[in-house]
Amino acid sequence: MSRIDGRTPDQLRPITIERGWSKHAEGSVLVSFGDTKVLCTASLTEGVPRWRKGTGEGWVTAEYAMLPRSTNTRGDRESVKGKIGGRTHEISRLIGRSLRAVVDYKALGENTIVLDCDVLQADGGTRTAAITGAYVALADAVAFAQRKKLVKAGRQPLTGTVSAVSVGIVGGVPLLDLCYEEDVRAETDMNVVCTGDGRFVEVQGTAEATPFDREELNALLDLAAAGCGRLTAIQRAALEATE
């Protein structure tokens, strides 16, 4: 049985990570998971929010948004509606938490990095693509801070790497990295964020149609862990390339 786009159940979509996309940002990445394209920019500023001043520690946060016509049907702009929807809030918080899991605030010093993840085109898995791309933009912004001596010599603000992938059960079969059509039909949907050394940062599984049992959960976790392993390698390759 093959998938909509011909992949095997444990196969990722074509993944690309294009660094240095924007001339202004300290780190900027256009990441693609198949037709899902997310522009991730990392903005570094000296100083921290007021509640953190004087602690000697930095701060990392994220904002996620979709362009109105990134999806099949145009959505209303949240700026026009005057408020941010629940889904947007939830994903922004998830991206921020995921990246902070690999940040050493002391080593970062009193600097703030904001990751903006703007979905230019959506085809499922936008939040996992955003995390995977944002990590690379974050790494570039950290390197920038080191070159500019904003971080003390010899300190490494990143304690590891982080990537994310979606998994789900579609027609009874556990699949890796769902595209939109698979996502819509999934009985269970799970987003998993892992560190480069294979541990979990976030596990968010939701029964969309039918509750799932322990065995199914285990199968999904196996798939996700393997997928994140491959994403980690792709991130490393992108960062090793000359920008």
Place this chain on the structure above:
Amino acid sequence: MSRIDGRTPDQLRPITIERGWSKHAEGSVLVSFGDTKVLCTASLTEGVPRWRKGTGEGWVTAEYAMLPRSTNTRGDRESVKGKIGGRTHEISRLIGRSLRAVVDYKALGENTIVLDCDVLQADGGTRTAAITGAYVALADAVAFAQRKKLVKAGRQPLTGTVSAVSVGIVGGVPLLDLCYEEDVRAETDMNVVCTGDGRFVEVQGTAEATPFDREELNALLDLAAAGCGRLTAIQRAALEATE
């Protein structure tokens, strides 16, 4: 090694479910998980939101909120701030999804049930207490709909039961049903929503300080599944009692 409040690692706090708390609502429950107290009311109205009209199917949704001084330090009211925070949105969505997992919309017919979960006092685990209590309020509202013939004779809008509990790793030890002090110190924090027959509806695990490995994840899932089993029994006993 005993816990802050003397419990064993796999012990729930004292749980109470008080039905019929409000004279107005079709279902109303004051649920306590130790010092966490949540008032859950179920409001039934005939008809459904516009986007669902004419489908013959019902709708169930939830809203979560905290009273300003339910916590140790007073928080600003979201109505005064003029917008709902990300955490509130996220929990409201979680409660709604969890309850919808056991609802048969066709059997419910074109009726809407809104679950309001207002935290009167918070001491950790407010979202899991809310889900556990809201299910009982939902069951009462459904029974009300059946008595009033708003649901067709012989139809059962509930396909099962649902409850939720938090688990976490504190000082390296997996613990069930964290109170606030434990929650603050947890290295990993997980909320698990189960059906009465032991399957999973939601699994949301977050590494607060250190990423967790597969073995730790398994230990947490074991604890949570057992805890939900006990909560299911408490829900059943509450519903069997004369209101």
Place this chain on the structure above:
Amino acid sequence: MSRIDGRTPDQLRPITIERGWSKHAEGSVLVSFGDTKVLCTASLTEGVPRWRKGTGEGWVTAEYAMLPRSTNTRGDRESVKGKIGGRTHEISRLIGRSLRAVVDYKALGENTIVLDCDVLQADGGTRTAAITGAYVALADAVAFAQRKKLVKAGRQPLTGTVSAVSVGIVGGVPLLDLCYEEDVRAETDMNVVCTGDGRFVEVQGTAEATPFDREELNALLDLAAAGCGRLTAIQRAALEATE
């Protein structure tokens, strides 16, 4: 002629004042006027709003809100609507003014007390129950401040006591402490706030259907003054009891 619930025209509903309802707040009271139940919490913080800094004077303010299903029909949450309605604003302001009438800001020193009055169940007279209960919560918070030496020794921030009651003309008869059904049918409706020594802090009378003459106004004021006298005694008894 007896009333809907069998009371005489000058009879209060059963009044209960339950102190120490919340474990977090410096003062907390669950007050009932019949089926109307309001949770009043007093939150004390050191310091005052910016515009009052350096004056040596304290500040007391109040916020009123209703849970969505405290009423017979569920109302939309103001946090979801993104703005506070006129009625909510008006009642919050009334409660704040009423309490400030018995506060000596100099004696309070640069401390702020916020009274949150959340209506858990509504059956008429929510604002007068809120004022009556909030005074007791305020007294407990002040006592807390004295025990913690946040108030200078020998200073008494409260210059008196305050309570409130509604009166109205229903079917031509002046009645004390209207329940919801009476309130709806009232030709004239008046809320009166009195100090413990029998003077007036607020008098707010509104002709709902027919304008009222001076004689009717006098009859209502007589009823209200007597009712507040009884509420003052109930407040005193509550505060004299061991919490």
Place this chain on the structure above:
Amino acid sequence: MSRIDGRTPDQLRPITIERGWSKHAEGSVLVSFGDTKVLCTASLTEGVPRWRKGTGEGWVTAEYAMLPRSTNTRGDRESVKGKIGGRTHEISRLIGRSLRAVVDYKALGENTIVLDCDVLQADGGTRTAAITGAYVALADAVAFAQRKKLVKAGRQPLTGTVSAVSVGIVGGVPLLDLCYEEDVRAETDMNVVCTGDGRFVEVQGTAEATPFDREELNALLDLAAAGCGRLTAIQRAALEATE
């Protein structure tokens, strides 16, 4: 003892009512109570809000606002702040209730009249000036509706007239129609709305500094009733003049 501006305690400020101020509105009045100037326009539209459709009854409502520099110090625009303050809400509601007290909805038929009361210059008593002027604008809009046959022949949508005045105790002396400087120094402040036949529509008394006793309350009510009597005569004269 004479007042700041030389008036006796029971004397109104110079009152002017200028009809037909705007070329667009169905009724428009520039009312002055001394230096307080309020532009009151009545906008008539056929039809009623959705919740009132098909009842055969009309609707009357009001909105109050102050120009930013109507006061001594410029205030922020509520449109710029993005929300309406509590005071604005409260006064808008008061004006609407006061006017509705003399409206026969059945006779008005399914027409809506909105009274906009915009304070061009403020010197105390803006809400009472607004009510007094808005009544005249309302009467003009009703006459317009009658001329245009929007109201059934022989029906009179106005059941009486309404006017309002402030009173207060300043330095122990009850005074009529406070200007801003008196208002700031008042121990007690009361706004009274009366019908043309001398009955009360609203009585709103507030102790600003010291609670007031029954005798003081009576003195204020006497002053206010007499003041409204004189305002009624001024309104009548204005309406009898050729526009």
Place this chain on the structure above:
Amino acid sequence: MSRIDGRTPDQLRPITIERGWSKHAEGSVLVSFGDTKVLCTASLTEGVPRWRKGTGEGWVTAEYAMLPRSTNTRGDRESVKGKIGGRTHEISRLIGRSLRAVVDYKALGENTIVLDCDVLQADGGTRTAAITGAYVALADAVAFAQRKKLVKAGRQPLTGTVSAVSVGIVGGVPLLDLCYEEDVRAETDMNVVCTGDGRFVEVQGTAEATPFDREELNALLDLAAAGCGRLTAIQRAALEATE
């Protein structure tokens, strides 16, 4: 061919500028361009917004708004809608820019002047009337600052004068100072802001129905320059009169 109101194509409507309209503001002008009436107040405060502190330079800004019934059909209040519309923003920005073109910030020193332009009655050309009137209010506020020594002796914060007028092509004919009926029917509509010495500050031309060619553009610019010349003379006369 004569215009709706009998004017020749290059004729302004009757223009009046009434200074000292408000007793509170440092400068206040009621300006009329025919039936268009705008109240312009200039509020002077010592100090500047935070981003400008310590520069030794002042700031001038403007806010434009329309009363709800200034137009033929009542519009919703922007304060009630909770947000300012695009047109309001755009005109506020235009007025501010136009006035700043003749302000020497250094000479003004760290003072702020806010121009509020509130349209009391609209009949076309509200933005050009607002600019023309606001300049006079600004000049009065500057003179006030000089008398109060808020501006250093010998410094002149105004480098010139500014006025504005609309022009348009209606039925193929270029017309000066359009009234509402002409504005609605215009094929091309242009607002022009000039300094007193005949140079341009703003030129905003819009093809409403048909694009315009270079020759038409030239004709409109000729008309507008001449109109602004006459407005400049009227402003000068108003400022030379004893207030």
Place this chain on the structure above:
Amino acid sequence: MSRIDGRTPDQLRPITIERGWSKHAEGSVLVSFGDTKVLCTASLTEGVPRWRKGTGEGWVTAEYAMLPRSTNTRGDRESVKGKIGGRTHEISRLIGRSLRAVVDYKALGENTIVLDCDVLQADGGTRTAAITGAYVALADAVAFAQRKKLVKAGRQPLTGTVSAVSVGIVGGVPLLDLCYEEDVRAETDMNVVCTGDGRFVEVQGTAEATPFDREELNALLDLAAAGCGRLTAIQRAALEATE
């Protein structure tokens, strides 16, 4: 004297128009004016806004926004601030008006096209790039509507083409198509929108520092008209290429 980037005064930056950028939108263009990059998508839906229903006419509108880090310094998201700024409103309105100048609503029929112009990278001239690119996206969406028979056979909803360019006076020299650094230093700044046949749709000139005279205005208009002519040719070439 050469420009910052070596161009002659009347030279455009390198212009690229990349069609078919998005797989979802009916028309989508990534337009570059040098380092300014704007993603323009055209979303076609059957039906029109309520106020236009039943007229047989279509509607075209536009929304403009900037990604937070499209600029040198990160800006706050308007969705997070909860309101749209004046500049955003103004540019959205300009783009919409410019495109509507070449639309025949009757021929379009009751269809709506929304143009979203999202600035991915900003280096001056974002609004003129947006108009130029949006026209091409609009043309593609119209062609789509024709292929899908949403537009009646033989009807052409576009009456012409439209493009836009900025011009300005920098150091006394009139320049075409300003980049950000030139824009900041410009004494006068003008945006001009032209049809393909060389007529004007919008002329918006602003004196940033010094008012400009008629001669300077003429020089700017000459430059802009020539620039738009070249942009028209580039648009035509892009549309003639196979997508």
